[in-house]
Amino acid sequence: MTPDNLIPALRDIVGAAHVLTGDACIEFETDWRQRVRGKAYCVVRPACTAEVAKVMRACAQAGVSIVPQGGNTGLVEGSVPNADGEQIILSLRRMQAVRAIDLANMTVTVEAGCVLQSLQEAVHEAGLLFPLSLGAEGSCTIGGNLATNAGGTQVVRYGNARELCLGLEVVLADGQVWEGLQGLRKDNTGYDLRNLFIGSEGTLGIITAATLRLYPQPAAQLTAWAAVPSLEAATALLALSHRHLSSALTGFEVMNQGALKLVDAHYPHLRVPMWRETMWCVLLEASDSESEAHARARFEHLLQTAMEDDIVTDAIIAENIRQAHDLWHIRESITLAQAAEGLNIKHDVSVPISRIPEFVAQTDAQLQALAPGVRLINFGHLGDGNLHYNMQAPAGADAAAFIAAHEAAISDAVYQAVHRFGGSISAEHGIGALKRDKLPHYKTPVALQLMRTIKQALDPQCLLNPGRVLAAEPTQ
Known part of the structure; x- marks a missing residue:
């Protein structure tokens, strides 16, 4: 097999209609943020695991690398090819x-x-719950969710994608299939291969199927929106929520005034509550196994206590499913509002919850001094310590020029601050190509060497998503 006769071989495997070339590849070649455009050798669309395995064997024989792609909703440039036109999607x-x-x-x-x-x-139709929930859920795929260890809005109760996965089916770099779909909660028979592939961003194997953990549907689910005077108050409300609601707390999101101002500007029909009167708002969700009345009583007692303690200045509880959906729609619209406002700088970081207020205060001040007028768009999953710590160009400024002048320095400042506070430069989006060259500055040499050893063992030809997560050579 050579690259010259690879496309005919791929057509024999998946059918001619499912091997795309030329302009038919365009929709697969651009990342979700529209910041990176690659060039594919072709796009192959297999229909089953056996076809994936045959495609992988053909590519291995031809020495052609593969970029696995699901919904292509990633934010770290990990699911599109490079520009040389030699990679297969x-x-x-x-x-x-x-x-x-x-x-x-x-x-x-x-x-x-x-x-x-x-x-x-x-x-849901079967009477159960799969709790992974995130803004891109209408287009992201399960394979991508697992390959990036997706988080979302209910991690505080159910964990990331890794915690929801009990088994995997994976096609390896040489075309072998690891069949590990057993739905066991206990399997103590050696190395945990499942967790090795989850979060590996398609660099160690191609996830083709998964066995996932389900939960009972709650008897009731309530949503509340609360105004808090500071980020310190938000973390105090989180601690209070854990005490009052325990495992019933399923979501705890925080949004700063800058983020909600953008939503109000671009989507005024959403009627964002309370944002003008406070610097921070919190969105809480609680699930109850007994009844809506029981859930509401617990929620009301929590918010009353928080107001008496001066943690919350105002709050509303959604009266029905439509109102709850509307409140969540506001939170989920922040990313879209940022895009509508113009080019922006994104960071997906995690910091120990107890240190988040200090991290934000210090880093906000540093960035304002570094790039005067920068708009700080801070929001995210405070319940699990994950912030989407984003920046918008000053109002009225040329966004492209601002990013060209300041993005590198801003990102370095943010990542250095995250490191000082004992955090991670990627909480749920992954590394991809975007953060690949940053990783050696924030991982120990031992950790990086272990990662390279694993990559070499499972993908010695470097055919699986090369150039993502790990640089080809150690960065000095």
Whole structure:
């Protein structure tokens, strides 16, 4: 097999209609943020795991690298090819089947190309809950969620994608298939291969299916919106929520005034509450196994206590599902409002919750001095210590020119601050190509060497998503 006869071989495997070339590849070649455009040798769309394995074997024989792609909703430039036109995009979108729902074992086995929202709906119809929830759930896929260890809005209760996965089916770099779909909660038989592939961003193997953990549907789910005077008050409210609600607390999101101002400006019909009167707002969600009345009583007692302690200055509890949806829609619209406002700088970081107020105060001041007038758009999953710590150009400024002049220095300042506070430069988005060259500054040499050893062992030809996560050579 040589690169010259690879495309005919791929057509024999998946069918001619599912090997795309030329302009037909365009929609697969640009990242979600529209900041990076690659060039694919071709796009291959297999329909099953056996076809993925055959494609991988053909590419291995030809020495051609593969970029696995699901919904292409990633934010770190990890799912599009480079510009040399020599990489194949392996799109898993045709592999959408929900293979089985096991009611007694409370698991679902699903193919990698299944859209997250479709899985949520299928499981809901069966009377159960798959709790992974994020803004891109209408287009992101399960394979991508696992490859990046996606987080979302309910991590505080259910954990990241890793905690929700009990088994995987993975095609390796040489075309072998690891069949590890057992839905076991206990399996102490050696190295944890499943967790090795989760979060590896397609650099160690291609996830083709997964067995996922399910939960009972709650009897009631309530949402509240609270105004807090400071980020310190928000963290105090989180601690109080844990004490009052315990495991019933399923979501705890924080949004600063700058983020909500953008939503109000671009989506005024959403009627953002309270944002003009306070610097921070919190969105809380609680699930209850008893009844809505029980859930509401607990929520009301929590918020009353918080007001008496001067932690919350004002609050509302959604009266119905529509109102709850509207409040969540505001939170989920922040990213879209940033895009509508213009080019921006994104950071997905985590810091120990107890240190977040100090981190934000110090870093905000540093960035204002570094880039006067920069607009700080801070929001995220305070319940698990994850902030989307973003920046917008000064109002009226040329956004492209501002980013060209300041992005490198701003990102370095943010990452250095995160490191000082004992945090991580990537909480849930991954590393991809965007943060690849930053990683050696924030991982120990031992950790990096272990990662390279694993990569070499599983992908000695470096055919799986090369140039993502790890640089080809150690950065000096």
